[in-house]
Amino acid sequence: MEGTKKTQLIKPRIRQILSKELPSGLISKLPKHWVQIGDVLILPLREEFLPYKREIAEVYAQVLEVKTVLRKGRILGELREPHYEVIYGDDTVTVHRENGILYKLDAARIMFSPANVKERIRMAGIARPDELVVDMFAGIGHLSLPIAKHCGARVIAIEKNPYAFKFLVENIELNGVQDRMTAYNIDNREFPGEGIADRILMGYVIRTHEFIPKALQIAKDGAIIHYHNTVPERLMPGEPFQTFRRIAREHGYEAEKLNELVIKRYSPGVWHVVVDVKVFKV
Template structure:
């Protein structure tokens, strides 16, 4: 995945077709996931959006162009407009991992790349890792491929789950990675996980009791959530600690990282936590 600056050839072509005042409004940055381009377009460019998308696709080398939009709902679905091409399914290769996905319907954030890479060195081969919000395997595929650990990947959305299963086979880790299409709160495992991934935001705290149920004593939980900057650094650790204590656990914070800005004044963060049964 690459975030790049505008290429001179794009400006050269479109400066002959667009009014001069609009040329300066052309997107200066874009994101390429596999061979699908995500392009942010200002409203002023609306009348020319399909031609702009075509030029970007031809110069950059993309089969499809989507207009960047917003992410909605419990399963974090993107709301993107198709501007050029018709095939939004692609295979994106990152850090030796093949991610097959439908870019129009499944979120894949460029800003989370460091966390995906970090997961490739986080676990030991003898661990059992449970990914409670697996998606297409964003965070758990690096663990299965590079760490050689056993992984249970839980994904609620049936369409996303289809790609998760494909990616397990595409990366040849079906011997150590198992996928479940269910709400993680219905997962029957208890006291099994050496490590838990909670790669969700906004309402991740609602799933803390289930994570504790799945965790072994002294398990590590990688807890993602969004938090207003004015509440940091106390949050989100204080909320996790409070809920954990209500369920008979103590918590040690091992590490805290800022992933990206989620909204003005709000950060997406991840805490590495060790939990102890009291």
């Protein structure tokens, strides 16, 4: 209950303090929602707030007890890197605690979506201890750390971005899973393993279909692939499974849909979806 009361009191307190520094017309438009990753806050600020961004950030930091505040920006490029502006504090590296996992990351430069929490929790119970899991887009270990930590499965985590890879290695040590989790700093298309994985994680969006042939190459016959992608609402519920099955058939595999979940809204009219698919060599 204490957590609920604190949340209810935060917004009036922020408004009360800033009412002495901002024009009255802006007070009602102050951000009512934000993202907190460890002790770093990501705040969406519209253009009209920019002349007062430092004053606003300082108040949010004090009330919410964080060390650094970032202005939310866009996620760009193949490596899905955030472009966020530091508007209060200077240390953007933090440790986020969730479901018994420690995620160390640079919140200004590495993507971490609290909205994906249900999928990270789902991964904590998805695999058996005797499985070999290959995470093709590991990042800092978003999806594969829960598998290694809570399922006890062996994990190969592949991450192309050298900066994200640095935190992936640190997180493997932070969570004490060095004995069952191995990291590779390469493009997953260069990974040499064939027919080795009982389970494959494809936690990427927009272009994930381009990597399906490589996933099939890595998979054992009967492996399960957790295939993420972004899908226009008008193409659901057929997609994204139809595209996965078409590409699988082109490469001599049949695909069976086991489960499908909507992760979150990606943009207007577009959803981030994950499909659990079992694949068989024809």
